[in-house]
Amino acid sequence: MPESLLEIEDLHTHIATPRGIVRAVDGVSLSVARGAAVGLVGESGSGKSMTGFSVLRLFPTARARIVRGRIRLASRDLLALDDEAMRRVRGGEIAMVFQDPATFLNPVLPVGRQVAEAYAMRHGWPRAREHAIEALALVGLPDPDRLYHRFPHELSGGMRQRVVIAMATVCRPLLLIADEPTTALDVTIQAQILDLLARLRRELGMALLLITHDLGIVAEVCETVAVMYAGRIVESGPADRVFAAPGHPYTQGLLASALSVEETRPITRVMEGTVPDLAALPAGCRFHPRCPFVMDRCRADDPPDLTLAPGHVAACWLHDAAMAGGPAR
Amino acid sequence: MASGGLTLRRYAAGRLLQAAPLLLGVVVVNFLLIALAPGDPVATLLGEYPAPPEYVARLRQEFGLDQPIPVRLALYVWNVARGNLGFSFAYRLPVAQLVVERLVNTFLLMATALTLAAALGVGLGVAAARRPGSGLDAASTGVSLAGYSIPDFWLAQLLVLLFAVALGWLPAQGIRSVREEYTGLAAALDVGRHLILPALALSFRYMALIARLTRASMLEAMSQDFILAARARGLPERLVLVQHGLRNAALPVVTVIGYNFAFVLAGSALVETVFGWPGVGRLLYDAILQRDTPVLLGILLMVSATVVVVNLLVDLLYAVLDPRVRY
Numbered sequence: 001m002p003e004s005l006l007e008i009e010d011l012h013t014h015i016a017t018p019r020g021i022v023r024a025v026d027g028v029s030l031s032v033a034r035g036a037a038v039g040l041v042g043e044s045g046s047g048k049s050m051t052g053f054s055v056l057r058l059f060p061t062a063r064a065r066i067v068r069g070r071i072r073l074a075s076r077d078l079l080a081l082d083d084e085a086m087r088r089v090r091g092g093e094i095a096m097v098f099q100d101p102a103t104f105l106n107p108v109l110p111v112g113r114q115v116a117e118a119y120a121m122r123h124g125w126p127r128a129r130e131h132a133i134e135a136l137a138l139v140g141l142p143d144p145d146r147l148y149h150r151f152p153h154e155l156s157g158g159m160r161q162r163v164v165i166a167m168a169t170v171c172r173p174l175l176l177i178a179d180e181p182t183t184a185l186d187v188t189i190q191a192q193i194l195d196l197l198a199r200l201r202r203e204l205g206m207a208l209l210l211i212t213h214d215l216g217i218v219a220e221v222c223e224t225v226a227v228m229y230a231g232r233i234v235e236s237g238p239a240d241r242v243f244a245a246p247g248h249p250y251t252q253g254l255l256a257s258a259l260s261v262e263e264t265r266p267i268t269r270v271m272e273g274t275v276p277d278l279a280a281l282p283a284g285c286r287f288h289p290r291c292p293f294v295m296d297r298c299r300a301d302d303p304p305d306l307t308l309a310p311g312h313v314a315a316c317w318l319h320d321a322a323m324a325g326g327p328a329r
Numbered sequence: 330m331a332s333g334g335l336t337l338r339r340y341a342a343g344r345l346l347q348a349a350p351l352l353l354g355v356v357v358v359n360f361l362l363i364a365l366a367p368g369d370p371v372a373t374l375l376g377e378y379p380a381p382p383e384y385v386a387r388l389r390q391e392f393g394l395d396q397p398i399p400v401r402l403a404l405y406v407w408n409v410a411r412g413n414l415g416f417s418f419a420y421r422l423p424v425a426q427l428v429v430e431r432l433v434n435t436f437l438l439m440a441t442a443l444t445l446a447a448a449l450g451v452g453l454g455v456a457a458a459r460r461p462g463s464g465l466d467a468a469s470t471g472v473s474l475a476g477y478s479i480p481d482f483w484l485a486q487l488l489v490l491l492f493a494v495a496l497g498w499l500p501a502q503g504i505r506s507v508r509e510e511y512t513g514l515a516a517a518l519d520v521g522r523h524l525i526l527p528a529l530a531l532s533f534r535y536m537a538l539i540a541r542l543t544r545a546s547m548l549e550a551m552s553q554d555f556i557l558a559a560r561a562r563g564l565p566e567r568l569v570l571v572q573h574g575l576r577n578a579a580l581p582v583v584t585v586i587g588y589n590f591a592f593v594l595a596g597s598a599l600v601e602t603v604f605g606w607p608g609v610g611r612l613l614y615d616a617i618l619q620r621d622t623p624v625l626l627g628i629l630l631m632v633s634a635t636v637v638v639v640n641l642l643v644d645l646l647y648a649v650l651d652p653r654v655r656y
C-alpha cells in the first residue's frame with residue numbers, strides 16, 4: 001500500500017443560498033496516495049468542483065463553507081491551519097487547474113509573469129523568472145523565453161491550458177487538482193493535455209486528482225476512480241475493476257451512457273432524470289428516484305459503503321450481505 | 330516587442346496628423362464667431378475717454394482691424410501656422426507668452442487636483458469594493474453623493490471660510506504671498522500652501538466620480554475567474570487586489586479620468602476665479618470682458634490643442650495598460 005498523501009474524511013461543504021442550504025459536498029471520503037492518479041467522476045452538479053475547492057479551502061463564492069470533516073495532507077490537518085499557512089499550501093503543496101484557460105488567465109499580464117508569481121512569492125524574483133521559463137518548457141511550449149512576454153489573447157486554447165498547467169506546477173506541488181482540464185478544448189488538443197498531465201505526474205512525482213464527467217478520460221489517466229453523485233462518493237476502487245464490474249447502478253448507468261455516446265451503439269440503458277436539487281435531497285439513497293433497481297429500503301435508509309472486493313466499495317443496498325440472494329427486480 | 334512599439338508610434342503620429350484639420354477648424358470657427366460678434370475691441374481699449382478719430386483709425390490700422398474679415402482670417406491662420414498667436418491689446422504682451430505662462434499655473438492646479446482625486450478616489454473605491462455593504466462602503470457612497478451634488482464654487486467658498494477666514498491656516502487668494510520675497514524651496518512651499526484650497530475644491534467632484542467608478546469596476550474585476558486562479562496559486566491578498574484586480578479595474582477608470590480632462594479644465598476656470606489663481610481661466614474671463622480677441626483666440630486654440638493631446642495620451646496609456654487593444 002503506497003503512502004497516503006491526501007485523506008478526506010466525511011467532508012461536508014455547504015453553500016448558503018436564497019433557496020436554502022445547498023449540500024454541495026455531503027459526506028465525502030476520499031484518499032489519494034503519493035504520486036497516484038485518482039479520477040473523480042460524475043454528472044455536472046454532483047459536487048466534484050466543490051470537493052476540489054474544499055481541499056484548497058478556497059471557493060468561487062463567499063457563501064460556501066466547510067461545515068464538517070477532515071482533510072489531511074501528508075498527515076497535516078489542513079482544516080486546522082490558519083489562513084496564512086493555508087495560503088502558502090495553495091500553489092505550493094497543492095495546486096489547481098481549471099476548466100476554461102481563457103478566463104482563468106489575467107488578460108492584461110504577460111503569461112510568464114503569471115507563471116512566475118507563485119514562485120516569486122516564495123523565493124524572490126530573479127530566480128522566479130528562470131523557473132517560469134523552465135516550467136513553460138516543461139509543459140511543452142516552444143520558445144519559452146519569448147513566450148514569457150506574450151499575453152493570453154495571443155495564444156491558442158491548447159497553449160493557454162499548457163500555460164495554466166505551468167502556473168500550477170511551477171512550485172512542484174505534491175498534488176495537482178485538475179478540474180475538467182480538457183472540457184473547453186478540441187478533441188485533438190484534449191489528448192495532448194492528458195498526455196502532458198500523465199508525463200508531469202511521472203516526471204515531478206506529483207499526485208493527480210482529476211475531476212471530470214468523462215469516464216474515458218479517467219480510464220486513460222487514472223488507476224483509481226471515485227464516482228460522485230449528489231454530493232457523495234457512491235462507488236470507488238481500482239479503475240479497471242470499477243469499469244469491468246461496476247457495483248453501483250449509477251456507475252453502471254454512467255458507463256452505459258459513455259459507451260452509447262462513444263461507440264454510437266444503439267442506446268441500451270441510459271439513465272433518465274438529472275442530479276437532484278442539492279438543497280432538497282431525497283430521503284434514503286440519493287439515487288433511488290433514478291435507480292432501475294430501487295427497493296423499499298432504498299427510499300428509507302441511506303446505504304453505507306459496502307465492500308465488493310479489496311479496495312472496491314459501493315454505497316448500494318444491492319450489496320448488503322443480507323441481500324446476498326441477488327437483486328429483486 | 331519592437332513591432333508593437335512601432336505600431337504604437339505610427340498610430341500616435343497618425344492621430345496627431347488627424348488633429349491638424351480639427352485644430353484648423355477650431356481656429357477658423359472661433360475667429361469668425363468673435364469677428365462677427367458685436368462690440369469693438371478698440372472702443373473697449375480706449376474706454377470712456379474721448380479719443381480723436383485719427384487716433385482711433387491709426388489704432389485700427391495698427392491692429393489690422395481695417396481689413397475685410399476673410400483677409401484678417403487668412404492672415405491669422407498664416408501667423409498661427411508659424412507659431413505666432415498675435416499680440417494682446419490689453420496686456421501689450423505676445424499672446425503665446427501670456428497664455429503659456431497662465432497655462433502653466435492652470436496645469437499646476439489641475440495636476441494637483443487630478444492626482445488628489447485619483448489617489449483618494451481609487452483608494453476609496455478599492456476599500457469600498459473589498460467589503461461591499463460595509464460601513465466603509467456606505468461612507469464612500471455618502472462622500473460620492475456629496476461630491477456629485479455640491480457645486481464647485483460653493484465648496485470653494487466653504488473651504489475659504491473654514492481654512493482661511495475662521496482658522497487662518499491657509500491663504501485664500503493668489504498663487505504666492507505678495508508681501509514676502511521667497512526664493513528656492515521656500516518659494517515652492519509658498520506656492521504649495523496657496524495650492525491646497527483651490528486644488529481641494531477642484532478635485533472633490535472628480536474624486537467622487539473616480540471612487541464610484543473604481544468601486545464598480547473593482548467589483549466586476551474581482552468576480553473574474555483569474556482572481557480565483559490567483560488565489561489558488563497562494564498569492565497574498567494585497568497582490569491579488571492590486572496586480573490582478575486593480576490592474577484590470579483601472580482600464581475604465583483611466584478612460585474616464587482622461588476624457589474628463591476638458592471638464593476639469595472648464596471647472597478650473599471657476600475655481601481660479603474664486604481663489605484669484607492666475608491661470609488660463611482667469612485670463613479667459615478677463616479677455617472676454619476686455620474684448621481682447623487675440624488672447625481669447627489664443628486660449629481657445631491652445632486649450633483645444635491640449636485636449637487633443639491629452640486624449641491621445643489617454644488612448645496610448647490605455648493601449649499600454651490593455652495589451653488586447655489593437656490599432
Ligand SMILES: Nc1ncnc2c1ncn2[C@@H]1O[C@H](COP(=O)(O)OP(=O)(O)O)[C@@H](O)[C@H]1O
Nearest residue numbers: 015024043044045046047048049050060061278
Ligand atoms: N458559485 C456557486 N454559487 C452557488 N452555488 C454553487 C456555486 N458553484 C456550485 N454551486 C452549487 O454546488 C453544487 C455542486 O456544484 P459543483 O461542485 O460545481 O458540481 P460539479 O463540479 O460536479 O459539476 C451544485 O448544486 C451547484 O449549484
Ligand SMILES: [Mg+2]
Nearest residue numbers: 048049050179
Ligand atoms: Mg465542476
